Amino acid sequence: MSGNKDSGSNKELAATFTPAEIENRLYKKWEYAGYFKADSKSKKPPFTIVIPPPNVTGSLHIGHALDHTIQDLLTRMKRMKGFEALWLPGMDHAGIATQNVVEKQLAAVGKTRHDLGREAFIEKVWQWKEESGGAILDQMRRLGDSVDWDREAFTMDANLSKAVLTIFKRLYEKELIYRAERIINWCPRCLTAISDIEVDHKDDSGEFVSIKYGDDDVNITIATTRAETMLGDGAVAVNPNDERYKHLVGKKVLLPLVDRMIPIIADELVDPDFGTGAVKVTAAHDANDFEMGMRHGVELVIIMNEHGVMEGTGTKFDGMDRFDARKAVVEELRTLGRVVSEKRPYVHAVGHCQRCDTTIEPRLSKQWFVKVAPLAKAAADAVRDGRVKIEPEEMSPRYFEWVDNMHDWCISRQLWWGHRIPVFYGPNGEVIVCGPDENPPAGYTQDPDVLDTWFSSALWPFSTLGWPADTDDLKKFYPTSVLVTGYDILFFWVARMMMMGLFAMDGKQPFNVIALHGLVRDQFGKKMSKSRGNTVDPIEFMDKYGSDALRFTLARGANPGTDQALAEDWIAGSRNFATKLWNATRFAKLNGATVEGELAKRSDLNAIDNWILTRLDQVITSADELFEKFEFAKACELIYHFTWDDLCDWYLELSKATFAGNDATKSQRVLGEVLDQVLRLMHPVMPFITEELWCNLTGKESLMITDWPKSDLSSQDQGSVELVNMMQEIVTEVRRFRNDQGIKSTAKISAKFTGLDKVGLSSYEPSLRHILKCEDKSANFTAKTQIGQVIVEFDLTGAIDLVAERSRLTKDLEAAKKDRDTAKVKLDNEGFMAKAPMDVVSEIRLRLTQTSEDIERLTALLEKLPK
Template sequence: MTETAATRPDLPATWEPGEYESDLYQQWVDAGYFTADAASDKPAFSIVIPPPNVNGSLHMGHAFEHVLMDALSRRRRMQGYEVLWLPGMDHAAIAMQAMVEKQLVADGSSRHDLGRDKFIERVWQAKEEIGGTIGEQMRRLGDSVDWSRERFTMDEGLSRAVQTVFKKMYDDGLIYRAERLVNWSPTLRTAISDIEVKYQEVDGELVSFRYGSLDDAQPHIVVATTRLETMLGDTAIAVHPDDERYRDLVGTSLEHPFLDRRIPVIADDYVDPEFGSGAVKITPAHDPNDFAMGQRHDLPMPTIMDATGTIADTGTQFDGLDRFEARKAVREALAEQGRIVKEVRPYRHSVGHSERTGEPIEPRLSLQWWVKVDTLAKAAGDAVRNGDTVVHPKSLEPRWFGWVDDMHDWCISRQLWWGHRIPIWYGPDGEEICVGPDEQAPEGYVQDTDVLDTWFSSGLWPFSTMGWPDDTADLRKFYPTSVLVTGYDILFFWVARMMMFGTYVADTFGDRDTPVPFRDLFLHGLVRDERGQKMSKSKGNGIDPLDWVQNYGADALRFTLARGARPGADLSVGESNAQDSRNFATKLFNATKFALMNGARVDELPSPSELTDADRWILGRLEEVRAEADSGLESYEFGKACEALYHFAWDEFCDWYLEIAKVQIASGAADSTAIVLGVVLDKLLRLLHPVIPFVTETLWRSVTGGESVTIAQWPTPDAEPVDAAAAGRITDMQRLVTEIRRFRSDQGLKPGQRVSARIVGLDAAGLAEQAAVIDALAKLNQPDEAFTATATVEVALSSGVTEVQIDTSGKVDVAAERKRLEKDLAAARKEQAGCEGKLGNEQFLSKAPDAVVDKIRTRLAVAIADVERIERLLDGLPVA
């Protein structure tokens, strides 16, 4: 396409991203570039956003995966796909309820004062007040999401999907109610999921106390615990079956110090006879391992705490005490009885804490709703084994199978008010029915008070957001989704749930091939600080991505994250990375501005014969980099793609071709050079656009006069083959210029200081066409009749050694040059000696492969030649 300068917008004087990014983003949205058309005949590409919590804000981990999802979406859009990137947020049941309850407490109230309906109204109000924060942050990042399809896990459509799945699973016998051990939060008064439990080392006390007689000659057993209050719920003492110390006690019972019951002594292989006394107390209702043992031995499982963590219903003096108060009181009471053995000793151990409240969680036996996962988990595993979903990187497949092949039944109920209420209703005579979305419970029935775990509704996200259970145009066009981009750290908690639900409801999609919710699963790592430490509030090393957007621009943030992205690997970032990326955007801007000032335009390229070696070289390199970047983005190797584009743009286009272009323009090749500049920039900016959309949009419009790079065609393979011969000559020219520059630097010559020089062998090297370029880049003057060389630089090129004779009289520091050459001579002699030593070693020669020996002989020949050359150069230096 040919564009006149009049149709192309002018570039600003400098690139200040904060002045342009918001307007550019709004232009894209207003133009409808991100709005997907389900009726389109284009091939579909779809991504659903991992929904962030509605009460939160985007942290660096969010920004990381948003950049990757956006890069994929923008590239596919340019490739001609109908792209749907669907945004939305999670209702974050525990987080939102905790936030609003905290507000109520500050106002001197509580949710119980309001009542359930009023409290839920209050949460909806809070959602409306803060729900726009994340959306604004996504806009500032440049997310090309379809805002017309934004969803929320508590909106009407998704609620209908939740009820539909629950009823289907209930009717299929996959959902049941049972008493099991759960993670309990006494502050929130609810069960919480494993992902909401964070383990940390704490200082505690290991207390050893005595069951049975205080007389050593009579039956007794010593046990130890860090949670002394749980002994009020002990229902057994366990020892190893082969432990001779306790063989006579197995099958007997010992009196409980505070309860009117005796505690049986049982034998179980779980017990380690080498640890402590070799005996352990068993509290089935308050410890996961004890619960399993209680099931094996059919032990009673009394719960000794209420929902607030207060000791209750034990019939002891400890009832009414908080669990930590009870811990101290029980110890004192045992001490009074003489049952504390030895001294209480400090003990540092790992304790689970609630992520939301910071309190130690309490393992607690509780009546909850559960999902039977065995068949669901098998289907999720088989989906990857069969190749229906492909995990990237493949190295994380074992982690996937480790989760789904050993999954335990899932507790889906939460004792909260905010969330999807469990659609189970109870009749006046104990009847239990599950009510679907289009059904009504009989009169007089009462609904279960619990709500569903947030992961239940978010597990339906890929298809519930597109209108399931209805047969919608979006589902027909965009489901299953093309790829899920998420962190490996929530592989089990979210990804496994989606895969289980997706495979479970696959038969509801008719005869379409939709066995999985996503075709590809791309797992990225964690974003860490520049020291490799995990970012956290407690460490104070977190980075707000919006701070970087403010200080360096969205493109700088995006390029930093994408450049460091490698499948499954963590990346470390710091301020210097953002500065480097900002400098890259500035470099690109300045290069484009220079090109436009010199007439750069997009037009049909002249025939190869009309182009210079440098033209053909840069076009060939562009094609090679296009293929490399294309391959990287296709295989989720974002880092490789960005590295290739960065080094081409900075090292080859800006540092070499632009300098060559100045010479070509001055020598009369302005028209063809302008076209090459325009063509290269057009394609380079399109290749960079998915990662750095703002600066590339501004530059591409100015270069091409086109509407928007957002909807420009993605670069395709060039029909013109890469000119390897031209590339080889330019490589030789670069090597020659680099060596001359190195010599100049060693001599302390100023960068702009010109010296006279004669290059011997330029024609033989095929570089005659580059003579003017070499002179310009190396700051050389053609010699006059009185020219006398004072120094010689020999450069090994592909065609042989080329000699550069330079007159540095009055300009060269002879002592510095002698020092440089002596350093090179020492290195060459060391290489020579090393090679001679190996070739003189008969043992080495008898064992080394012929290819290795030949390589060393070649190295020796090169070293000998270098020694002779450098000695000759030293001899030619003037006497100081």
């Protein structure tokens, strides 16, 4: 695309900054020009980020906004640094979530997926995906995501599905995938196994019941929150070191209600300090019980069907919902005199399905699993030997804790939407796995289950680049440079990508750096949730304050691996910052700032110009280092204070006298240079406003295709820094003096400066007078203040109402003396001091110090007032 003359330097900026007027226009400009596209044939060094794929059912939430802001920041910065930068977008098919959406639509017209049949239902899901899915993609454009839309991927795309089938077969052939009966998380409403990450643990109010098992000869008391599962008990377990129960180990005890004799076993897994120290072992309905059951050969008794209804117990409780059965069982035990104690309400953590909020039921089920031990070891080794770096490093122990102790991964789901497991069963029990280009023999039937959504997303860093084909993209952009994600899915997604990437790519890691950020919490530090009513909608914030303001707020709070709080006021503050930058650029243009031509030699510049260039070099150097170390919060804070404080509040104000004069050429070029470099530095964080301002200032095509700012620390001018520091001290002291005297900041007064020549500031008196509104007129100087060797005298005639000011100061002085005397009386009172808490005494002492200082200050001000 050729130069964009519409945003040239001759075009006047609007008087006010209105984000809505520039954002959509600029994004279309970038996309049309092809700035987001990456070239696999390029000779530039690669920089690659694959986006953590949001659910096809999802919309942009505040966590996405943080995640995408950081990724876009890094990508834009690397483009400007000369990298061939690829930020690859896409979505996850989100098995359960998507199936639920379509099933709800069917339910609204009185149908189920079974009424349609599998093929028709899947066709219906694809139709929904094309029409309504992926709303988040348009929202990503609103945020300014500079992703390569030509490479947009979906986990159910043909090439990604081919990758899924390929790796499944390879894992199966390496005996790393197997089928077995295990305890899994089961949702009785969704009727499928679900992964750990799809289980939300919430505090539920239940009851903790102690029940006597056995009779007078052999009896033992257990405690449980799930009384209904006792109908499936296969044993009672105690700790082998628990002296209370050693004499019972090896004996059998009567299981009430079903009148079955079950053994008492000893296992280290039992906590002797929990409850009665004896636990029921329901091996088919509890993960820990299953482990103990396998060790001790405990009978596996299934007492519940897939809907959470009691079944096969041979008791009157069959046919009851599990929660109704829980109440009925306790009532029956109470009647039989077997309830030893009851504690209610008993609040404890209970797993709920993330999609439908149904209470999860641990259930023995035949499922497909990945044998993770060798894969997890490889994932741990890649971090330990330095091939992959975790940022911040303090998060590494958490990673190792997970990968070093990982359980085999249940990858089968009882759904219709997803990648169907490529296993086929023959008429005589034969089992074969078919790859992407293979077909089963006649008469074979395919396994009805689909794969866990996380299975396909674990392939994301290489499947999106064309694997299993040896594509140009794969050669150029793999391994990816950095993975940006929240620490909360370090195990569930990151570790799985590590395992799959290392396996598929012959030991080559999927990414070089794992950059972990925290969660976004509300302004009080509480986790956002719909139940608390403290969630925020990033789209609303972008509508109200602009995308740049939201991005800057999130980046400014993004310390590596640490949660951040978010308040609307802070986003409003970022909008004010954007407005400040807009107004500074308008001022620069109105005062002839230019980016054309060489800068004058530093030795030919005045101290104010040299100082701002020195500070600019320091900020560019430090911000660049911080961005590269993922210290986004510190970098943004540095840029903010340089722009607001150094550039806008000091440089522009101190230079106004120069710009108003006849010899401003050098300063005009300096101001243009500073804005040029600052806008480049800020572009990755605030892309829209910086693009609009930079193109307007420079007349050039786009910030996206210009260079990252460079600094020259060899040109530092410490002398100019010291001179401007002295000017700042003078301005600050005079402003304080005027405020103490009650003189309005806009009022002009006569003043006389003495001693400026002693500190090298004689030539800067016009700048000081301009910023301080001090006129150079002969006058009756009746008040003064001193800053080092510089004395500033003032004529306050007419500037203040002397009578009113003396009355105000006298009143304040009397109040300060009264506060001081009250504090002294308390501190001199031995009885009070003996009884008063230390924090109260400390507060009174602080008050005494403060009031004494106020008295000294107010007395001096009264003495300075003209008589």
